[in-house]
Amino acid sequence: MRDKVFALIDCNAFYVSCERVFNPKLNSRPVVALSNNDGCIISRSKEAKALGIKMGVPLFKVKDIVEKEKVVVFSSNYTLYADMSRRVMNIISSSSPYTEIYSIDEAFVELSSLPIDYESYAHQLRQTILQHTGIPVSIGIASTKTLAKVANHKAKKDDSLNGVCSLVNYNNIDQILELTEVGDVWGVGRRLSKKLINHGIHNAKLLKNCSDSWIRKMMSVNGLKTITELRGISCIPLEEYSMTRKSCCTTRSFGKLLTNLEDIEQAVTTFARRAAERIRSESLAASCVSVFVRTNPFDKKSAYYSNGASRTLSHPTHDSITIIETALLLTKRIFKNNYQYKKAGVLLSGLCDESEIQETLFEKNYNQNSDLMSAIDAINYRYGRDTLQMASECKVGNWKQKRENCTRNYTTQIDRLLLV
DNA sequence: TCTGGGGTCCTAGGACCC
DNA sequence: TCTGGGGTCCTAGGACCC
Numbered sequence: 069m070r071d072k073v074f075a076l077i078d079c080n081a082f083y084v085s086c087e088r089v090f091n092p093k094l095n096s097r098p099v100v101a102l103s104n105n106d107g108c109i110i111s112r113s114k115e116a117k118a119l120g121i122k123m124g125v126p127l128f129k130v131k132d133i134v135e136k137e138k139v140v141v142f143s144s145n146y147t148l149y150a151d152m153s154r155r156v157m158n159i160i161s162s163s164s165p166y167t168e169i170y171s172i173d174e175a176f177v178e179l180s181s182l183p184i185d186y187e188s189y190a191h192q193l194r195q196t197i198l199q200h201t202g203i204p205v206s207i208g209i210a211s212t213k214t215l216a217k218v219a220n221h222k223a224k225k226d227d228s229l230n231g232v233c234s235l236v237n238y239n240n241i242d243q244i245l246e247l248t249e250v251g252d253v254w255g256v257g258r259r260l261s262k263k264l265i266n267h268g269i270h271n272a273k274l275l276k277n278c279s280d281s282w283i284r285k286m287m288s289v290n291g292l293k294t295i296t297e298l299r300g301i302s303c304i305p306l307e308e309y310s311m312t313r314k315s316c317c318t319t320r321s322f323g324k325l326l327t328n329l330e331d332i333e334q335a336v337t338t339f340a341r342r343a344a345e346r347i348r349s350e351s352l353a354a355s356c357v358s359v360f361v362r363t364n365p366f367d368k369k370s371a372y373y374s375n376g377a378s379r380t381l382s383h384p385t386h387d388s389i390t391i392i393e394t395a396l397l398l399t400k401r402i403f404k405n406n407y408q409y410k411k412a413g414v415l416l417s418g419l420c421d422e423s424e425i426q427e428t429l430f431e432k433n434y435n436q437n438s439d440l441m442s443a444i445d446a447i448n449y450r451y452g453r454d455t456l457q458m459a460s461e462c463k464v465g466n467w468k469q470k471r472e473n474c475t476r477n478y479t480t481q482i483d484r485l486l487l488v
Numbered sequence: 489t490c491t492g493g494g495g496t497c498c499t500a501g502g503a504c505c506c
Numbered sequence: 507t508c509t510g511g512g513g514t515c516c517t518a519g520g521a522c523c524c
Contacts, residue, residue: 107490171524254522260522
């Protein structure tokens, strides 16, 4: 059997690149994009990285650098990023029949059965994506997904490579692995990398040469897969067909601290409605609803409280009304007075396809709202996602998030088109 | 003052069964 | 006083990814 060949296409500083497409003046300036609620930095341009701004750091901790160096800061605009991602992924999908969309800014492609020169394919694809969307990407090519990640990393760092790095037929992979920090290996996170470094395993070459049994003990079966892949044996397959999800949750930090049950109920209603809408859009139904609330864990001065509760429904449903009623019941159960709440969330689990819902013996008309839900979904699709809400929500709820520097939805709303 | 959100998988340990 | 062996299922917690 022929060896596999995986290409990993990864967008460079994706959220920042999306913003730059619509504002080219930012092209050589330091730019960052923030997480929800303008909390942490989750995307950085090359210039911002060079200033020492780390991934995931809270904005307030780098405020001095941001001000002094005039770093441009964006609130995240997921509507825009999702649409730009769709465009990039469409180009990738049409370039090869074997594609896996791995995340909003990454895709794997399996190339071994295609009669092409891998590196020319990659350069061509990169050029097409840039030309059609304005998004720069880097491409790593290797015989396993884990090695393709390593190659991609190198393609990003080494400017002389023009954004493409292939390890196929490359005979000194060990040298590259030696220069790869163990924490940069796909599948080795913060905790494991600390543990491994304590045992003297600080780069990918050392990790690759560990014994199977030791790795099994340290990192469980996933670690075994990782080191096998580093040795060039593919054991994490391409997943062309996305698995149906097993859970769906909506959670948010609040823009300000909440103390009232009523305010939290408003937020939970919105979270429950959004989650219900999402599973309906995927033709799924939930059999269990969970709710959690918590205060701010970083605030050491105020009392900490965190609690959650779940309820299994008598039958799976995607009806917003049932899901919201259940969520509110659970909220009342876990809410306690005299705490300052920072975050809440709703989790729908036990998901099944809507066509597989079993009828119940004793309840009638349990699906009576389905026409109503379809009508609500159609209206919200046409006029914007929060056009129709539940009465227990509130348009300007106290929980609403901070989003101080958000760009327009240039590509998804006709009245928000870029003006030239 | 200010610290994201949405997922998946694995394991250990407890409860329970015969 | 002495107290088996072999299972399954569920859950909480820990790890990872982006």
